[in-house]
Amino acid sequence: MDTSMDFTLGLSQGVAWPWPIAVYLFFAGISGGALTIALALRFYLGQVENTAFLKAATLLSFVTISLGMLCLVLDLTNPLFFWRILVFYNLNSVMSIGVIALSVYIPLVAVVALLALEKELMAIPQLKFLAPIIAKLKGFRRPMEALALVLALSVCAYTGFLISALIRFPLINTSVLPALFIASGLSAGGASAKMLAVWLFKEPLHSGEMKILHGAEWPIMFAEAMFIFMIATALLTGNAGGQFAFAAFHEGVWASVFWIGVVGIGFAAPLLLNFATGKHFSHSAKAFYMSGMCAVVGMMCLRLFILLAGQNYAI
Amino acid sequence: MSENIERRRFLKSAGMCSLILTPLAGCSVKEDADSAHKPHYVMVFDQNKCVGCGDCKTACNQANNLPAGVSRVILEQQSGRVEGQACPHCGKMVCDCERKFVRVSCQQCKNAPCVTVCPTGAAHRDAKTGIVTMDASKCAGCKYCIGACPYNARLINNNTDVADNCDFCLHSKLSKGELPACVQSCKYDALIFGDANDPQSYVSKLLAVKDSVRIKPQFGTEPSLRYIPIVKLGV
Ligand code: SF4
Ligand code: SF4
Numbered sequence: 363m364d365t366s367m368d369f370t371l372g373l374s375q376g377v378a379w380p381w382p383i384a385v386y387l388f389f390a391g392i393s394g395g396a397l398t399i400a401l402a403l404r405f406y407l408g409q410v411e412n413t414a415f416l417k418a419a420t421l422l423s424f425v426t427i428s429l430g431m432l433c434l435v436l437d438l439t440n441p442l443f444f445w446r447i448l449v450f451y452n453l454n455s456v457m458s459i460g461v462i463a464l465s466v467y468i469p470l471v472a473v474v475a476l477l478a479l480e481k482e483l484m485a486i487p488q489l490k491f492l493a494p495i496i497a498k499l500k501g502f503r504r505p506m507e508a509l510a511l512v513l514a515l516s517v518c519a520y521t522g523f524l525i526s527a528l529i530r531f532p533l534i535n536t537s538v539l540p541a542l543f544i545a546s547g548l549s550a551g552g553a554s555a556k557m558l559a560v561w562l563f564k565e566p567l568h569s570g571e572m573k574i575l576h577g578a579e580w581p582i583m584f585a586e587a588m589f590i591f592m593i594a595t596a597l598l599t600g601n602a603g604g605q606f607a608f609a610a611f612h613e614g615v616w617a618s619v620f621w622i623g624v625v626g627i628g629f630a631a632p633l634l635l636n637f638a639t640g641k642h643f644s645h646s647a648k649a650f651y652m653s654g655m656c657a658v659v660g661m662m663c664l665r666l667f668i669l670l671a672g673q674n675y676a677i
Numbered sequence: 678m679s680e681n682i683e684r685r686r687f688l689k690s691a692g693m694c695s696l697i698l699t700p701l702a703g704c705s706v707k708e709d710a711d712s713a714h715k716p717h718y719v720m721v722f723d724q725n726k727c728v729g730c731g732d733c734k735t736a737c738n739q740a741n742n743l744p745a746g747v748s749r750v751i752l753e754q755q756s757g758r759v760e761g762q763a764c765p766h767c768g769k770m771v772c773d774c775e776r777k778f779v780r781v782s783c784q785q786c787k788n789a790p791c792v793t794v795c796p797t798g799a800a801h802r803d804a805k806t807g808i809v810t811m812d813a814s815k816c817a818g819c820k821y822c823i824g825a826c827p828y829n830a831r832l833i834n835n836n837t838d839v840a841d842n843c844d845f846c847l848h849s850k851l852s853k854g855e856l857p858a859c860v861q862s863c864k865y866d867a868l869i870f871g872d873a874n875d876p877q878s879y880v881s882k883l884l885a886v887k888d889s890v891r892i893k894p895q896f897g898t899e900p901s902l903r904y905i906p907i908v909k910l911g912v
Contacts, residue, residue, distance in 0.1 A: 367724070367890050367906045369779040371753045372829025378820045439818030440838035446817040450797035457796035457821055527794055528824045529896060673824070 377673040379525075382437040384669040387521045388550075388662045389430030391543060394518035395551020397423040397471065401511040403574065412478045414563035415571055419555035420475035423514070427468055456527050460520045467513040474510050477503055518547040525669065532597055532607035534672035542589035542664075549582045550661035553654040560650065567647055579632075583657075587629060590664075603677035616671030619663050628660015716872040717787075718808055718845055719880055720860070721889060722780040723905040726867035729754060729778040733859035733868065740849045740858035744836040749843040750782035750859060777907050780868075783830040783843040784892060784900030785809055791822035791831060791842070800831075800840065803847060810844035813837050827896040845870065873901075 400419030403409070409416070435441045448465070451458045476483065480496055483489050499506075522540030529535050556575055559565040565572065594611055597604040610616055632653035636644050643649055729752055737743070737750050755777050763770055789809050791800045799816035802809055816839035823831045823840060834841040846857040855861065860868045871880035889903035 366908075367779060367904045368892060369753045369781045369828075371751060371781050373749070373751065373781065373832040374823050374829060378824035437820075439820065439833050439835075443817045443838070446797050446799075446815055447819065450799070450815050452796055452798045454793050455796045455821070457794065457819065461796060525824075527790075529790060530824070530827045530829070676829070 377670065379669060379673065380437070381666065381670065382433045384662075384665045386430045386433040386437070387525070387543070387665045387669065389426040389433065390517055390521050391547030391661060391665070392551045392554055392658070393423045393427035393430065393471070394514040394516075395544075395547030395549070396426075396555040397474075397514035397551070398511060398518065399548060399552040399575070399578075400555060401474075401507055401514065403571070404507065405511070407571075407574075412480065413571060414559045414565035415555060415575070416478045417482070417563050418559035418565075419551075420471065420478045422551075422555050422558050424468075424471045424475045427464075427471060427517075431464075431468070456520065456523045460517075460524060463513055463516050463520060467510070467517055470506060470510045470513060473499055474507060515544065518544045521547075525672075528673075530676045531672045532600070532604045532677060533593070533610055533675055534668060536593050536596060538589050538592050538596075539668070542586065542593070545582055545586040545589060546661045546664055549579060549586060550658050552579065552582070553657035557651060557654040560647070567650055568645070579657075583629065583632070590624070606677065607672075607675035610667075610671035610675050614671075614674075616667055616674065620667045620671070623663025624660055624667060627656050628663060631656040631660075715874060716806055717874045717901065718785070718806060719871065719873040719884075719901045719903060720785070720845065720857070721869040721880060721883060721887075721903045721905060723867045723869070724777055724779065724907045725905060726865045727752070727778045727780070728865055728867075729776065730864070732862045732864065733780070736858040736862035737843070737846075740846055742836070743834065743841075747832060747834055747836075747841075749832065749841060750780060752778045753781050754778055779904070780902070781828075781830065782902070783809065783826075784828050784898070784902045785843075785845065786898035786900050788898050790825040790827060790898060794821045794825040796821065800842070803844075806847060806851070808844050808847050808851075809842065810847050811839070811841060813839045813841075816840050827893060827898060828900075 396419040400416050400423075404413075404416060435444045438444060447457075447461055451462070453459065476492070476496060477499060483492060483496075519540040522543035525534050526536060526539040552575060556572065560567060560572075594608065597608040611620060635649050635653045635656070639649065731752060734748055734750055734752065738748055741749065743749065785808065787807075789800075789802070792802055792809060795801070795816075796819060797815045797817055799812050799814075800809070800822045801812060818833070818839050820833070820840070823829075823833070826842075831840055831842045833839070845851060846855075846859075850857055850861075856870055857868075860870045869880055869883055871878040873881055873884065875881060884903060887905055889905050891900045891903060894900070
């Protein structure tokens, strides 16, 4: 008897969370990913100096999370109501927990960036007034960086938890999503920070640090591909709702976004650029920027695909 | 933030914890130890009686001051028939063949995802009646609840720019001791409303003798809307 009545109409038209939220997920992923990689590397190598990569990653991290916040606020039905999220809390809500994490994370990223970019900032006469502040903050640098590392990882993961709570959409409502978002955040965040380090902070293309980062890239990418594969198989072998949502992978415009954007540009292109071209080209700056851009575009497509294809296949 | 709110939140989370821990401890605690009677308001939609006149929708819009083009309740017409085309059964352009209607509105889940996900507590359960309703002054318009509601039964009220749902006319009618506007307006008695926890109520008696179904119970949200489907013999 239970299934003998149903309705298919809904009271709100279109998707609840349109593309600006995908852009937010993208920026938050880049921010958390870049900072995680930079700080993990810093602790792993026991660095005390401000490396070009750290400078690039902290700057990038701060800029992207700020842009992400902008997307988030502009997507509210009335952006002027934003303060309500900051004043009222519901600790059962993933979004509320995310807001708490972000309100510590954002200022912390700003401070970590301030310390990493000390030399650059002090070169600007108008910013001289920051000198005493920087001197004070320096004493807490290690613990602040450790906390920032934890929060950066949490921000990556939280964006996954945030949307996986939407139980109507089998593609989104999966427990693998936070892990997938961490992996793709690390790969795209790492790639963009690398590009920024080379371009803006003149890090040599083949420095020791860059070598480690290149080396870490492939396992992360492999994990990412595995997680996507896990989601797809779970849908295909799952119940009717899952099988219905599996169509996202092979029909409609979002399937193209997936195959061209995520698989083609995100995975295949960097692999080809690195392993299918001559050593001369694959070690060139051109190949470096191209495969970096591919990782970033691939991640944006992944966020778009998960969020929008996901919401299109409701059960 | 005022101390009062903090206190309330603490009590709420303490309550939450006990709700989570109670089944683990394997003992049952009377939920309403302090208050004498906790109502569970339910609505029954009888498909056999609904003719699809839409009076319920009009009454709802009026009672709850909804702007044009926005409704908390709609009727889905279910038949093989497409508007403007001939009926697949009798071939006429206007007919009554195979037509049935389903009420689409907030299912008043006992385990409501919209309440769980709402970051501000704007989507909440009314303390006295247990009805899922809105505190419009807290809603940030993030639309999380709209994505989280498994029934797509929430909407943005573009008069207030915040989320909205059918709350059995909690603020507009129930608080005055009246029945929900849709129930009052239905000329065909297709809507029945009352407290299922009161064995003397008409709904309780009705549900005891009638087979009713719930929409998508597999989501585990325990909806409070019951539907009595048209059952055709010999089909
Ligand atoms: S039907 Fe949707 S809006 Fe109504 S209580 Fe359930 S989750 Fe909330
Ligand atoms: S739109 Fe309003 S009611 Fe819905 S989850 Fe966001 S704050 Fe809560």
